[in-house]
Amino acid sequence: MSCRVILIAPAITPSLRRARFDDGDSIEQPEAVALDLPVAGRAVVSPSVRCRETAAALGLDVSTELALSGLDAGRWRGRTLEEVGAAEPEALVQWLSDPGAAPHGGESVREFRARVIEWLDLTGRTTGRTVAVVEPEVVRAVVLHALGAPEAAFWRVDVPPLAATEITGGSGRWNLRLGQVGG
Template structure:
């Protein structure tokens, strides 16, 4: 028996360059439009036995718009960015360039006073490993950063791999397996 976990990245709440750490903004107009364009490919995932979302407004709204009626999971929250919360990467780099360099170079570093990258990946992985083995499906809508962390954990990749995973809004990926033994499952999406 194994569990199948489909992770859906929440729709956007701002333009990519305007994204802020720990962003609690709701979906923007473009995010709602994009949901309408891709809903037909994602709605079937709502047939999962268990449906979850991260606590952010855009994750909850994305899950609701797709008809998932997801249960909020605090463990799927974005990385705690401490005093950098609400700032863009450009703003932080201008204020604390050495802190940004340390954060990007060392996964155990938390110059912002929040959660380190390693702690974030471990937290999300812990959530994965506590999913019930129901020989069925789970779907979770979460921030792109959470999806990246889950993939790094599932593949047992070095934490630095996190920076090389690009997760676009409303993209979906599936991992299958058992706690501590996950595999990436790439499938064709009906058009």
């Protein structure tokens, strides 16, 4: 039996709606959050408010996984992309084009991706199904890793709220499964 990991992006929040670097706000309409998820042997969650609330709305009994924390945006946290672009246009361009850059004083995409892949590699040594409610950037990092895509493609993967992404396989070899989750 192989390892299956189902990644669920959090429900919509005011921050996501305004393209604001996460500022710890709550999800909108938790009663409307519904996905038909298969039974999983393990359920984990990013530590953010929006991921924990999404997991609760889905009825998941989860443990918090610090390795799945969102990308640390440093001093940009709580600011919108538009605000950062107006105040620090060169820094924003550098961050969006150079995976090794962290002009905000937080974490680079490269550092972030390495952290997420380390978690994925450990998870890949297990069998069974894991459901993980995670930040959209965690999904991006996992998708790029599964496809062997370059880290420069990180910002080219759009992850809408409540998107479910499944990968199967194990450490060293992952397959991306599109369409219906579970099965």
